[in-house]
Amino acid sequence: MSAGHGFLHRPGDSPVHRLAPQTKIVATVVGVLCVVATPREAFWAFGAYLLALTAVWAVARVPVRWFAARSVIELPFVLLAVLLPFTGGGDRVDVLGVSVSEEGALAGWNILAKGTLGLLTSLTLAATTAPQDLLLGLQRLRMPSVLVTIATLMLRYAEVIVGEARRMRVARISRGDDPRLFWQLGATARGIGSLFIRSYERGERVHLAMVSRGWTGRMPDGAGGDAAVEPRRSAPALVVERLAYAYPDGHQALYGVNLRVERGERVAVLGPNGAGKTTFALHLNGVLGGGSGRVEVAGLPVEKANLKEIRRRVGVVFQDPDDQLFLPTARQDVAFGPANFGLRGAELDERVDRALAAVGMAEFADRSPLHLSGGQRRRVALATVLACDPEILVLDEPSANLEPVARRELAEVLLGLDRTMLMVTHDLPYALQLCPRSVLIDGGVVVADGPTRELLADTGLLARHRLELPFGFRLD
Numbered sequence: 001m002s003a004g005h006g007f008l009h010r011p012g013d014s015p016v017h018r019l020a021p022q023t024k025i026v027a028t029v030v031g032v033l034c035v036v037a038t039p040r041e042a043f044w045a046f047g048a049y050l051l052a053l054t055a056v057w058a059v060a061r062v063p064v065r066w067f068a069a070r071s072v073i074e075l076p077f078v079l080l081a082v083l084l085p086f087t088g089g090g091d092r093v094d095v096l097g098v099s100v101s102e103e104g105a106l107a108g109w110n111i112l113a114k115g116t117l118g119l120l121t122s123l124t125l126a127a128t129t130a131p132q133d134l135l136l137g138l139q140r141l142r143m144p145s146v147l148v149t150i151a152t153l154m155l156r157y158a159e160v161i162v163g164e165a166r167r168m169r170v171a172r173i174s175r176g177d178d179p180r181l182f183w184q185l186g187a188t189a190r191g192i193g194s195l196f197i198r199s200y201e202r203g204e205r206v207h208l209a210m211v212s213r214g215w216t217g218r219m220p221d222g223a224g225g226d227a228a229v230e231p232r233r234s235a236p237a238l239v240v241e242r243l244a245y246a247y248p249d250g251h252q253a254l255y256g257v258n259l260r261v262e263r264g265e266r267v268a269v270l271g272p273n274g275a276g277k278t279t280f281a282l283h284l285n286g287v288l289g290g291g292s293g294r295v296e297v298a299g300l301p302v303e304k305a306n307l308k309e310i311r312r313r314v315g316v317v318f319q320d321p322d323d324q325l326f327l328p329t330a331r332q333d334v335a336f337g338p339a340n341f342g343l344r345g346a347e348l349d350e351r352v353d354r355a356l357a358a359v360g361m362a363e364f365a366d367r368s369p370l371h372l373s374g375g376q377r378r379r380v381a382l383a384t385v386l387a388c389d390p391e392i393l394v395l396d397e398p399s400a401n402l403e404p405v406a407r408r409e410l411a412e413v414l415l416g417l418d419r420t421m422l423m424v425t426h427d428l429p430y431a432l433q434l435c436p437r438s439v440l441i442d443g444g445v446v447v448a449d450g451p452t453r454e455l456l457a458d459t460g461l462l463a464r465h466r467l468e469l470p471f472g473f474r475l476d
């Protein structure tokens with residue numbers, strides 16, 4: 001679902017909607033400054049501003065009632081403005097038998113007129129400009145990148161909350177809940193509680209995806225990357241020995257995983273729900289750690305001192321592309337990882353273009369990821385990781401929620417990539433198509449390892465670990 005329809009944004013294709021966002025931002029700031037600077041007695045000027053705004057609304061095809069409904073946030077100021085004529089000092093006049101302060105009335109009018117016009121001007125900008133385009137406009141106006149990034153993260157978080165709220169509302173209404181009914185207020189309150197927990201979890205996944213692409217909590221400062229630690233060329237791509245891990249709540253997810261993957265191999269990681277596949281994958285670039293055992297990438301141990309280099313070499317593509325994409329344009333999202341790893345200027349642009357081209361999304365570079373289809377988003381998510389030029393690509397459920405054509409197209413992209421690949425998946429035909437070798441994890445250990453075709457032909461093995469080929473699928 002696109003996040004285009006927000007509380008403050010009213011999508012459309014009017015000339016006002018199509019204006020460049022930076023032009024609208026500048027016009028809004030100038031408009032608000034003019035309103036503030038206008039003397040309070042210049043009643044005609046306020047009338048002219050309002051007339052100009054209503055003309056813009058007519059062109060933008062946004063009804064007056066849309067603005068009226070959103071102007072309620074101004075209510076406290078309206079109350080203050082209404083009280084001032086009665087509480088103000090100075091000369092007083094008699095209006096319909098009530099004594100009114102002249103100075104108070106003018107002060108109230110000043111607040112009411114300037115506040116309302118300022119609010120309506122800002123609402124006009126918000127109504128006709130998508131949030132992502134606003135960020136783009138700020139960037140084009142050369143706002144400091146730190147400010148734009150903070151605004152971006154705040155926007156992403158707001159989207160996370162709104163998205164979770166929408167999903168929960170749909171799920172509840174489809175189960176017969178009507179939040180308008182008084183006796184269901186308790187359930188609504190509990191819903192709000194779980195909304196914040198779910199938003200927190202989603203925020204954590206977004207953060208994990210950022211960390212995987214080299215985010216350290218600091219903005220790239222243009223100083224270039226640290227010197228790379230040279231890996232051993234002759235070493236296998238990946239060596240995992242006796243890897244065990246318990247989550248902080250004490251739940252033991254891995255009990256001693258052993259795996260060796262040679263350079264250029266494509267390996268499917270199969271297993272039932274809760275087997276430990278994702279936990280295992282998150283150890284490969286040090287997003288999870290602190291357990292026992294050993295993980296080595298190209299001869300480099302996965303440990304704190306090597307984390308930056310490890311994350312450069314191991315790219316994790318998460319299951320949900322929305323966890324991976326959070327910047328205003330696909331291009332910026334794809335540039336995020338390599339910029340964290342120190343790439344700048346023409347080299348960075350070239351890397352981004354190459355990654356987008358590799359997934360067939362070059363023409364969508366300047367679009368907001370939120371305006372792309374599910375399959376397109378997944379391809380951009382893959383590009384965000386390819387742009388880091390990883391030696392090992394780890395994909396978590398790459399075919400989940402993809403329509404057949406998008407699934408096939410992604411397979412073609414993946415088959416065209418010349419790198420070591422680990423693919424966590426429940427999609428057994430996809431594993432067969434893409435990975436000559438499979439490992440089967442269950443109960444936190446590797447229970448089978450061999451050619452994918454042989455593993456999938458062993459119906460007893462599959463049944464023991466709750467796996468099965470789709471109905472009608474035959475291995476020939």
Ligand SMILES: Nc1ncnc2c1ncn2[C@@H]1O[C@H](COP(=O)(O)OP(=O)(O)OP(=O)(O)O)[C@@H](O)[C@H]1O
Binds near residue numbers: 271
């Ligand atoms: N943050 C967490 N805290 C505690 N336990 C967790 C956490 N994340 C996962 N687990 C538990 O660890 C075990 C392994 O989870 P993991 O997500 O690695 O499984 P998986 O094989 O990827 O499953 P699926 O196929 O359903 O995605 C599960 O029993 C799960 O409940």
